[in-house]
Every structure is written in C-alpha cells, then in structure tokens.
Amino acid sequence: MIYLDNNSTTQTDPAVLDAMAPCWRDQYANPSSLHLAGQSARNAIEHAREQVAALIHAKPRDIIFTSGGTEADNLAILGTLEANSSKRRIVTTGVEHVAVHALCEKLQKQDYDVVFLPTDPDGRLDLAALDAALTPDTALAAVMHANNETGVIFPIEEIAQLATARGIPLHVDAVQSAGKLPIDCSRIPCNTLALSAHKFHGPKGTGALYVAPRAKLRNQLVGGHQERDLRPGTENVPAIVGMGKAAELAANLDPDPWRTVAALRDRLEIEITARLDFSCVIGAGAPRIPNTTLIAFPGLEAEAILIGLSQRELCASSGSACSSGSLEPSHVLRAMGCDPATAKSAIRFSLSKRTTSHEIKAAIEITADVIGRLRKSSN
Numbered sequence: 001m002i003y004l005d006n007n008s009t010t011q012t013d014p015a016v017l018d019a020m021a022p023c024w025r026d027q028y029a030n031p032s033s034l035h036l037a038g039q040s041a042r043n044a045i046e047h048a049r050e051q052v053a054a055l056i057h058a059k060p061r062d063i064i065f066t067s068g069g070t071e072a073d074n075l076a077i078l079g080t081l082e083a084n085s086s087k088r089r090i091v092t093t094g095v096e097h098v099a100v101h102a103l104c105e106k107l108q109k110q111d112y113d114v115v116f117l118p119t120d121p122d123g124r125l126d127l128a129a130l131d132a133a134l135t136p137d138t139a140l141a142a143v144m145h146a147n148n149e150t151g152v153i154f155p156i157e158e159i160a161q162l163a164t165a166r167g168i169p170l171h172v173d174a175v176q177s178a179g180k181l182p183i184d185c186s187r188i189p190c191n192t193l194a195l196s197a198h199k200f201h202g203p204k205g206t207g208a209l210y211v212a213p214r215a216k217l218r219n220q221l222v223g224g225h226q227e228r229d230l231r232p233g234t235e236n237v238p239a240i241v242g243m244g245k246a247a248e249l250a251a252n253l254d255p256d257p258w259r260t261v262a263a264l265r266d267r268l269e270i271e272i273t274a275r276l277d278f279s280c281v282i283g284a285g286a287p288r289i290p291n292t293t294l295i296a297f298p299g300l301e302a303e304a305i306l307i308g309l310s311q312r313e314l315c316a317s318s319g320s321a322c323s324s325g326s327l328e329p330s331h332v333l334r335a336m337g338c339d340p341a342t343a344k345s346a347i348r349f350s351l352s353k354r355t356t357s358h359e360i361k362a363a364i365e366i367t368a369d370v371i372g373r374l375r376k377s378s379n
C-alpha cells in the first residue's frame with residue numbers, strides 16, 4: 001500500500017508508541033492526585049508540555065492540552081469571543097478548515113457579523129483586504145497558517161502584525177504547518193495557536209492550544225481546574241506524552257527531511273501533469289508546505305478517481321465533500337474561485353517524511369493508468 005494521505009492523518013511514530021506504553025502500564029494514576037503515583041503522571045505531562053512548547057518556541061506555561069485541533073480551534077474562537085463580548089465582528093478567510101469555517105458559519109447565524117475573505121485562484125490572501133476588514137468593532141480574526149487541502153501557506157507573521165497593530169486578537173490554526181514549517185510564537189504576535197498531534201506522527205485525539213500571556217480567554221468546558229481552568233477534565237496522559245514525543249521528533253529537523261519531501265512532491269506533480277493532458281496543480285503559484293499537492297483532472301469525478309486509486313492500493317484524498325450522495329466542491333476551492341468541474345475532480349496527495357522515491361514512482365504510474373482508463377471509459 002502507498003499512503004499519500006498524510007494531511008488526513010499520519011502513522012504514529014514507533015518512538016511515540018514506546019513513549020506512551022509506560023503511561024498505561026505504570027503511570028496510570030490521576031495527575032491531579034497528590035500522591036507519588038499521581039505526581040509521576042503529572043511530571044510526564046509537564047515534560048510533554050515542554051516538548052510541545054519547544055516545537056513552537058513558546059513557554060511551557062502557555063500550552064493547554066486539548067482533545068485535538070478541532071477542540072483547540074473551538075476553544076480559541078469561542079473563548080476569545082466570550083472574553084471580548086462587547087464586539088460582534090469576526091474576520092476569517094473562506095479557506096479555513098471546517099473546525100473554524102463551520103463554527104464561524106454557526107456564529108453568523110447567532111448574529112455575529114462574519115467576514116469570510118476569499119483568496120486569489122492560487123489561494124493567496126490579499127493582505128490589504130484583510131487589513132481593511134480589521135475594523136475597530138472586530139472581536140477576533142481567525143486565519144490558518146497552512147491550508148489542509150492545497151498546502152498554501154499564509155504569511156502568518158505579517159498577518160499577526162496587522163491584527164496586533166489594530167489591537168485585534170488573532171487565532172492561528174497551525175494544525176497543518178506544525179512539524180512541517182518552523183513556527184516561532186515569539187515572532188507571531190497571535191493570541192492563540194492550534195496544534196494537533198496526529199498530523200505529525202503523534203496519537204489521534206490530542207492537541208494543544210498556545211495561549212499568549214496577554215490573551216483573554218474563557219473556558220468552554222466547565223468542571224475541574226485542569227489546564228489552568230481552560231480545559232477541565234482528567235488529562236489523557238498517554239496521548240499527551242505521545243504528543244510531546246512527536247513534537248520532540250518533529251522539532252529535530254537536522255538534516256531537513258522536508259527538502260527531500262518537497263523534491264518528491266515536485267516530481268509527482270511534474271510527471272503527472274506532463275503525462276495527463278488538462279491536469280493542473282491547484283495553488284501551484286503560491287508558497288506551499290512541502291508535502292502537499294492538489295491535482296485536478298477536469299472531466300472526471302474525484303470519487304471515481306479515489307476508488308480507482310484505492311483499488312490499486314494508492315491512498316489519496318479529495319478536495320470535495322460528499323453531501324446528499326453527490327460530491328460538492330469544497331468551500332475552500334469555492335473561496336479560491338475554482339470552477340466546479342475542476343474542483344470536483346481534484347485529488348490531494350500528501351506525503352510524509354517517510355515517503356520513498358520508489359513509492360512516488362509507483363504513484364505516478366498508478367495515477368496515470370487510472371486516469372487514462374477513466375477517461376477512456378467516460379468517452
């Protein structure tokens with residue numbers, strides 16, 4: 001099997017599994033307990049907090065563990081709005097992950113004035129338009145670092161400067177960039193920043209929110225005093241320890257494995273687009289994370305392509321969402337102004353640091369073959 005769906009999730013690193021194992025076996029006590037066993041679990045969590053903080057150049061005390069990227073995004077957005085309740089305007093982009101996009105749509109129905117900024121066809125954001133949207137009545141701006149479908153990177157440091165200059169809290173969804181791009185919270189003046197362990201070879205169902213010291217944030221779950229009162233509930237010690245180990249491994253970029261990944265990704269898209277007429281890479285003109293390519297094959301449906309690839313043991317994913325039995329172009333591609341035929345045919349290949357050149361060679365052959373056959377049968 002060739003697994004090129006690493007933006008959906010990654011394989012848990014064996015070293016992460018090894019780090020987690022003792023937490024079930026030995027460190028099973030409640031980290032809030034004052035006894036020796038509880039303190040051992042507490043120490044394991046605090047070590048993981050240091051490892052996660054180091055990945056994004058933050059202070060350990062500014063890291064809050066959550067159940068994943070979705071919860072981190074929700075806590076940041078709802079918690080900031082609640083702490084800043086006199087203002088009702090939210091500025092975001094049209095290409096955010098559903099964890100942000102669907103929440104903002106829901107808030108719109110609750111009488112928030114939400115601005116969804118579109119991008120250009122390559123997925124680039126117009127910073128002058130963003131700046132103009134950041135009016136004094138804005139309670140929050142929510143902008144992602146790297147896009148999960150296209151891989152396009154937003155200039156998050158500049159965006160954070162714009163928000164800060166206007167005194168507007170910024171939430172950054174860094175779920176797809178963490179572990180792939182350097183992130184330095186001391187250079188990104190944001191209020192909050194979301195991470196998810198399973199995107200960088202950690203366990204699923206665990207994530208973290210960086211909360212800047214100046215940020216005003218209200219807890220959304222109500223209960224105990226864990227995680228500085230911001231995320232009550234007994235901590236998932238094994239998962240948190242696994243996230244810490246994964247963060248430590250991701251932070252070690254010497255030598256930089258992503259250069260190799262970028263070269264493999266480039267080869268995949270160059271060869272596929274050269275061999276298959278009318279195929280095109282979406283977002284190719286913008287800076288992108290090294291592992292992602294979204295390739296459209298207009299005239300075909302992504303679902304049929306994915307089934308064909310899967311039958312040949314190649315796992316990829318689509319930029320479309322299934323609603324009422326038919327594939328609808330994703331909100332991301334719509335916000336980029338992508339025409340529906342192109343959007344509905346887009347396939348995302350996302351590599352990992354472990355993807356080999358042998359796998360990419362095979363993926364090119366399989367894709368060319370599957371698309372060729374589908375085109376023949378649809379003529």
Ligand code: PLP
Pocket residue numbers: 007008067068069070071073097099144146147148173175176196197205206207
């Ligand atoms: N934000 C982005 C950009 C993502 O890609 C994802 C997951 O795909 C999430 C948030 C949600 O993260 P999780 O799966 O940990 O809830």
